[in-house]
Amino acid sequence: MSQELEVPELGSVGLLRYGWRQLTSMRTALILLLLLGIASIPGSLIPQRTQNPISVGEYFKNSPELAKWMDQLFLFDVYGSPWFSAIYILLFISLIGCVLPRTIEHFHSARALPPATPKNLDRMEHHTSWPAQGDELEKARDWFKSKRFRVLEKDGSISAEKGFARETGNLFFHLALILVLLGISFSSLFGMRGMAILNVGERFINTTTSYDSLNYGKLFNEKNLPDFALTVDKFVAKYNLVTSSPEDYTLDVKFAKGDLTQSELRTIKVNSPLKMGNTSIYLQANGYSPVVTVRDSKGNVAMQGPVPFLPQDSNLRSIGAIKVPDADPQIGFVGSFVPTYARSGAEGAVSVFPEALDPRLLLAAWIGDLGLDGGVPQSVYRMDTSKMTQVGLKSLKPGETFTYPQGSITFEGYFQWVNLEIVHDPGKNFALLGGIVAILGLLASLFTRRRRIWIRVGKTVEVAGLAKNAAPGLDVEMAEFVAKLKGEK
């Protein structure tokens, strides 16, 4: 005979059922909810790749060991990490498991009549009784009707109930949260988000190759890119003369849809993107592109055009690199553009205002190997000078030319550039709808009181009431009811 203890067999179905019950219990939901809050904390303290890739890079540079270890725990991608996803997916499964049965139950109980009046009303709260006059039942019927109670009348008694909106609102609130999550998932699967830097005057045609960077969801189809083209017509930036802080950005574009034959003038501002269905075009950043002409020693043009520079501070001192890989030997310039030039003892050339009032282009010319042929991707704003030698330094005003032994560079002027972000977000309206329904549901559930009132008329009139969740205010309502029945007021 076996000496083992008899353990009741759960079986796989029983185990599943047990697990499901645990997961959908209120306690688990509450723990998961708090856990979700706690799990989102690290992402707000540690830089995230999606928002601040430069700071993440610094982590890797300063303490590579620690950063590597943190990266394995997804601490730089908290909101896309498996453990974060696990928490919210579990929470939503728990939510669905909790809300769906309740919805069905509520649907049934909303159609059912209130339960019959209890036998002993004197045991209930708010109980009062007085000698009957005769017309109390009729008065009660009218009062319940005017207050929109649901009633069950039986054997000289009425059982009335009100406040179903509480549970209805509660359920709508939770269902709406599921809708929000579905909207977000829909956006990330079918959405796309791309950036393009355009100089004033340039034209953008919406194809994947036109973007400087482009991210799209797993189920996004390139064919779904809407057909449009736009030309940057005019860009005006206004700044505060005292603080240099921006006051207004206005971008005018010539916008053409469909077969691109007809174009119309449209304006894009920071808080008003250009919208076209679920696709929006946002004005995200702006800066300067110095226009230069590079010539070789014989005077032939080796390169000509605007080169976007990257702003470094609020006065738009910008840095960039002008690379001429076709020259022989290769030549490149590390540059800095200041829209309003001033000299500062410690920092050298600085900009004192973001508008181009007195622009300068400061250049260091380098000769040698630009390192572009190795296949290693390089930033367009920086230059690898490790295999190059410097041949000169110069500060140029517009129209001026810097001549060095191997050729010359002329600073012709500048264009302004704008960074447009083009976003296709098919789920946002679901999320918005979810948000609105959630608030309405919340209001209904927090400010509705569910209560029952009973009346029985025989020789005496007996009334009593019951408030669910110990909601306050029933005493006032009962007093009003009794006054009505007695014919007072």
Add this chain to the structure above:
Amino acid sequence: MSRTWAYLSNYLVYSSMALYALSFIAHAIETAWAVRVTTEDSKKNMDYKHTEKVARIATAMMILGFVLLFAGVVARGLSASRVPWGNMYEFSITGALAFSGAYLAALRKHDLRWLGLLVSIAVLLTLGTAVAVLYRPSAPLVPALKSTWLVVHVSTAIISGGVFLLANAIAAAYLYLDRMETRGGRTAWAKRLPSLENLDQLSYRLVAFVFPLWTFSVIAGAIWAESAWGRYWGWDPKETWAFITWVAYAAYLHARVTVGWRGRKAAWLCLFAGSTFLFNYVYVNIWGTGKHTYSGL
């Protein structure tokens, strides 16, 4: 013209500080007298006729301070022809206004005068910090803030914050009195404070009242972010902490309504939720990174 409004706003804020200070002193005197009355006359128990007048003065001072601060906030807005929520100085004076406003509004229905001492000193400290550390000259808004949503999103966030902090103060009072009671009963002066059950109910009602508003504020922020930044939710530190606050209060409401938490546990959860709001306001505004960096510091 705009400069005149800015100066006027400063004078109004300073004057309101003086009134809040007077209110604080009156509340302090009232509390001190109440203590003496109860200790000397412990048999007669609970006779507050002496202190009633002082208490009324304290509340009157607070109302006057509120009116002047309200005018100061409005004048600050007029000085730049916009709503006065462009930097942290402006958030702070409006936040102080909302906090004392929430207290005064709650005072109409509930006996909360005992809390006036705390409210007046908290407002005074907030205004002092705002004037001394956070002050920035009145200036126009940066383009990202130029939106109708600024009015909707920031006003609801500030009102929610004021009520959350009031609920926090009451929950803290609950915990303090609760400890006092378990250690052998309330001391004389604490006897006139409301019962534990009242405090418990009151802090819950404040949270339940303002939680939908906070939800609305977060959603309004998301709608605004969609039009200004091209995404409605991006886990920016401010957004993350607003979410944490939302989750914490949602947990608090569930714990009370569904699981039936009362008293001590609920008060601690309420305090935790409120502190995430404060953290968001102080830490993320001043040291945080991200897109919500409008403190002007």
